[in-house]
Amino acid sequence: MSESAYAGAGVDTDRAGQALAGLVSVLTGIDPGRERRTVLGSGHYANILALDADTGIALSTDGVGSKVIIAEQLGRFDTVGIDCIAMNVNDIICVGAEPLALLDYIAVEQADPDMLREIAIGLKVGAELARIEIPGGELAQLPELIRGHPSPYGFDLVGACFGTIALDAVISGSRIEPGDAVIGIPSSGVHSNGLTLARSAFEDLSERPDELGGATVGETLLEPTTIYVRAVMDLIASDAIDVRGLAHITSGGLLNLLRLEAAVGYLIDAPLPRLPIFALIASRMTVEEAELLEVFNLGCGFCCVVPASDVDGALEVISAHHDGAALIGSVTDRCGMVELPYARLSGRKDSGFSAA
Amino acid sequence: MSESAYAGAGVDTDRAGQALAGLVSVLTGIDPGRERRTVLGSGHYANILALDADTGIALSTDGVGSKVIIAEQLGRFDTVGIDCIAMNVNDIICVGAEPLALLDYIAVEQADPDMLREIAIGLKVGAELARIEIPGGELAQLPELIRGHPSPYGFDLVGACFGTIALDAVISGSRIEPGDAVIGIPSSGVHSNGLTLARSAFEDLSERPDELGGATVGETLLEPTTIYVRAVMDLIASDAIDVRGLAHITSGGLLNLLRLEAAVGYLIDAPLPRLPIFALIASRMTVEEAELLEVFNLGCGFCCVVPASDVDGALEVISAHHDGAALIGSVTDRCGMVELPYARLSGRKDSGFSAA
Numbered sequence: 001m002s003e004s005a006y007a008g009a010g011v012d013t014d015r016a017g018q019a020l021a022g023l024v025s026v027l028t029g030i031d032p033g034r035e036r037r038t039v040l041g042s043g044h045y046a047n048i049l050a051l052d053a054d055t056g057i058a059l060s061t062d063g064v065g066s067k068v069i070i071a072e073q074l075g076r077f078d079t080v081g082i083d084c085i086a087m088n089v090n091d092i093i094c095v096g097a098e099p100l101a102l103l104d105y106i107a108v109e110q111a112d113p114d115m116l117r118e119i120a121i122g123l124k125v126g127a128e129l130a131r132i133e134i135p136g137g138e139l140a141q142l143p144e145l146i147r148g149h150p151s152p153y154g155f156d157l158v159g160a161c162f163g164t165i166a167l168d169a170v171i172s173g174s175r176i177e178p179g180d181a182v183i184g185i186p187s188s189g190v191h192s193n194g195l196t197l198a199r200s201a202f203e204d205l206s207e208r209p210d211e212l213g214g215a216t217v218g219e220t221l222l223e224p225t226t227i228y229v230r231a232v233m234d235l236i237a238s239d240a241i242d243v244r245g246l247a248h249i250t251s252g253g254l255l256n257l258l259r260l261e262a263a264v265g266y267l268i269d270a271p272l273p274r275l276p277i278f279a280l281i282a283s284r285m286t287v288e289e290a291e292l293l294e295v296f297n298l299g300c301g302f303c304c305v306v307p308a309s310d311v312d313g314a315l316e317v318i319s320a321h322h323d324g325a326a327l328i329g330s331v332t333d334r335c336g337m338v339e340l341p342y343a344r345l346s347g348r349k350d351s352g353f354s355a356a
Numbered sequence: 357m358s359e360s361a362y363a364g365a366g367v368d369t370d371r372a373g374q375a376l377a378g379l380v381s382v383l384t385g386i387d388p389g390r391e392r393r394t395v396l397g398s399g400h401y402a403n404i405l406a407l408d409a410d411t412g413i414a415l416s417t418d419g420v421g422s423k424v425i426i427a428e429q430l431g432r433f434d435t436v437g438i439d440c441i442a443m444n445v446n447d448i449i450c451v452g453a454e455p456l457a458l459l460d461y462i463a464v465e466q467a468d469p470d471m472l473r474e475i476a477i478g479l480k481v482g483a484e485l486a487r488i489e490i491p492g493g494e495l496a497q498l499p500e501l502i503r504g505h506p507s508p509y510g511f512d513l514v515g516a517c518f519g520t521i522a523l524d525a526v527i528s529g530s531r532i533e534p535g536d537a538v539i540g541i542p543s544s545g546v547h548s549n550g551l552t553l554a555r556s557a558f559e560d561l562s563e564r565p566d567e568l569g570g571a572t573v574g575e576t577l578l579e580p581t582t583i584y585v586r587a588v589m590d591l592i593a594s595d596a597i598d599v600r601g602l603a604h605i606t607s608g609g610l611l612n613l614l615r616l617e618a619a620v621g622y623l624i625d626a627p628l629p630r631l632p633i634f635a636l637i638a639s640r641m642t643v644e645e646a647e648l649l650e651v652f653n654l655g656c657g658f659c660c661v662v663p664a665s666d667v668d669g670a671l672e673v674i675s676a677h678h679d680g681a682a683l684i685g686s687v688t689d690r691c692g693m694v695e696l697p698y699a700r701l702s703g704r705k706d707s708g709f710s711a712a
Contacts, residue, residue: 012466012467012497015466015467015468015469016467016495016497018467018469019467019468019469019472019473019495020467020472020495022469022472022473022476023462023472023473023475023476023493023495026473026476026477026479026480027460027476027479027480027483027490027493029480030479030480030483030484030488030489030490031484032483032484032487032488032489033484033487034487036489037456037457037489038457038489038491042492046492047491047492048491049456049457049489049491049518051407051411051520055407057413057518059457059459059491059492059518060459060492061459061460061461061492061493061494061516062494063461063463063494063496065496065498066498066500066501068501069500069501100393100405101393101394101405101415103415103416103417103516104383104417105417105419105461105514105516106379107419107512107514110368110371111368111371111372111374111375111376112375113371113374113375113378116375116376116378116379117375117378117379117382119379120378120379120382120383121382123382123383123386124382124383124385124386127383127386127388128386128387128388128389131388131389131390132386132388133386133388133392133393133394133405134383134386135394135403135404135405135415136398136402136403136415136416136417137379137383137417138417138418138419138514139372139375139376139379140419140421140514141368141372142421142422142512144422144425144503144505144552145422145424145425145502145503145510145512146501146502146503146512147500147501147502147503149500154501156463156498156501156502156512158461158463158494158496158514160417160459160461160516162405162413162415162518164407196500
């Protein structure tokens with residue numbers, strides 16, 4: 001992705017990848033002085049620690065990223081908490097775990113009681129949608145560290161999430177086979193990835209382009225991330241459906257499917273409809289199709305891999321929670337390749353430690 | 357603490373307290389749609405989720421705060437990772453739990469590979485001292501959000517830590533009785549609290565005041581936080597010692613003792629020696645003794661409450677890991693009061709969600 005529009009917008013993904021690799025190589029060398037409890041290799045959405053022979057704890061951390069800047073610019077703080085919950089719980093469920101709790105970390109330029117109350121309201125809405133508790137958190141007042149847009153409303157919002165999973169029920173992707181089906185579940189918009197690039201496409205967040213059906217650019221970009229917990233938990237609980245792979249479509253787009261632990265490829269021949277905001281972003285800036293595909297979810301926020309024979313049953317379960325879920329493709333034996341109608345992408349595999 | 361030196365230095369603790377109260381009141385109202393698993397009330401260093409009738413998971417999150425600015429100004433990044441581990445594991449052990457793993461969150465102005473590698477080295481050193489793993493993390497490149505000192509080396513460093521505890525072995529403080537003994541374990545310096553105030557006392561981090569015995573101000577302020585895990589785990593494992601209360605002395609100083617769940621007070625008649633850096637800070641600025649006591653650890657980084665008859669045994673265990681631990685006082689029936697040789701402090705009780 002060198003010389004990309006994203007780099008032009010201030011986020012150097014190549015250098016971040018290199019930096020991340022260096023960081024991970026040190027951290028994976030940690031010797032805790034006892035047997036390691038980590039179950040999964042690096043690369044998945046969440047890792048799992050074995051508590052005993054049967055029970056695992058799934059762990060993941062993620063933040064809202066530069067979406068907070070949209071919230072600051074609109075002066076609307078009651079939805080980013082939903083994004084914070086969503087980005088974390090949607091990762092935890094990818095290994096088949098049930099999310100139980102999240103710790104929030106809020107760094108602020110100044111501790112504005114009204115702003116923080118609004119942030120808390122979003123966290124509460126998200127937590128109840130995801131059926132989790134927030135048993136603790138940290139509020140750090142760091143005026144010299146956090147930049148506001150405008151000042152003094154600067155903040156960073158991050159979560160760390162925990163779930164439980166029976167160790168014999170971990171869904172890593174290892175049982176995925178060529179011929180399996182890929183089901184896509186719609187996103188609500190850009191979610192919490194690619195906001196730096198998305199913002200660079202617009203000069204005025206209060207603009208109401210025809211494409212957005214009456215909404216402003218700012219409102220559309222701030223639309224909270226969809227929470228897929230209930231649909232995925234119901235899918236896993238359904239004895240009739242063999243859930244083989246679960247992928248939260250974040251930064252990296254459908255390439256996220258390659259994070260599943262399976263030596264396969266994916267043919268996405270019937271992608272979900274591209275949401276209007278993505279076409280609008282593409283029309284407002286010089287950006288290659290491949291970069292759009294790698295930065296944004298483009299309308300599909302979550303994928304489930306099931307045997308072809310389980311597609312109808314899976315769609316029935318998912319449709320009780322989300323409109324518009326559909327069969328979007330199939331698993332191939334072309335390892336490491338994601339084939340879309342107008343592009344073939346390959347290779348990128350995340351590190352478990354993620355960079356956003 | 358109104359009109360305090362700390363407020364003058366840019367951190368408004370009163371407003372933060374008010375903001376935190378609003379935040380917590382919303383978050384504690386979350387209805388997860390199932391029975392809550394949270395074991396402790398808000399206010400303690402860590403919270404505990406019950407996994408089943410026997411096993412609990414202790415959870416806590418904390419960051420390095422403005423200490424990162426010292427690291428940036430000195431261009432030395434290989435120690436703040438130790439602080440990140442320490443601030444988290446020292447909280448987790450306060451409920452008697454054994455820390456197992458930490459997720460790191462690093463927000464950077466730019467992903468500089470050398471800087472991140474150094475940060476990772478500190479995390480590794482800290483993790484091995486605390487005997488934990490780092491099974492995942494998040495690197496967020498947020499150039500518009502993070503301010504550097506100097507740019508582009510701005511970063512924020514935060515951890516979320518998990519430990520395990522048998523539910524019948526939780527140490528909450530509830531068994532503390534008047535007459536019990538308070539043992540103090542030395543800190544290594546300011547640790548990771550009060551750095552904004554500490555920095556405001558000095559114009560030049562490269563100064564070598566006589567009081568610091570050859571070290572610069574910057575080096576002294578950057579001294580990594582002591583990790584108390586091994587001493588406290590040995591103390592808990594010792595059948596001969598009844599460990600009744602454990603308090604990490606962070607922001608709030610010895611008032612942190614009041615976070616323990618006991619309707620008692622504390623008479624600290626023999627505090628540990630005040631480290632030179634604290635006397636130096638006091639000599640360089642107008643700051644009241646009460647504020648010093650409430651912002652800094654002043655030389656005592658951790659306290660253990662045991663029956664008076666167990667003091668010798670406890671000191672023997674602790675001294676295998678830390679020099680200078682000593683009996684510093686006793687538990688009184690003057691509820692909510694911390695009495696020191698030159699000051700009586702009262703009342704402040706943290707919220708479990710902490711503000712730094």
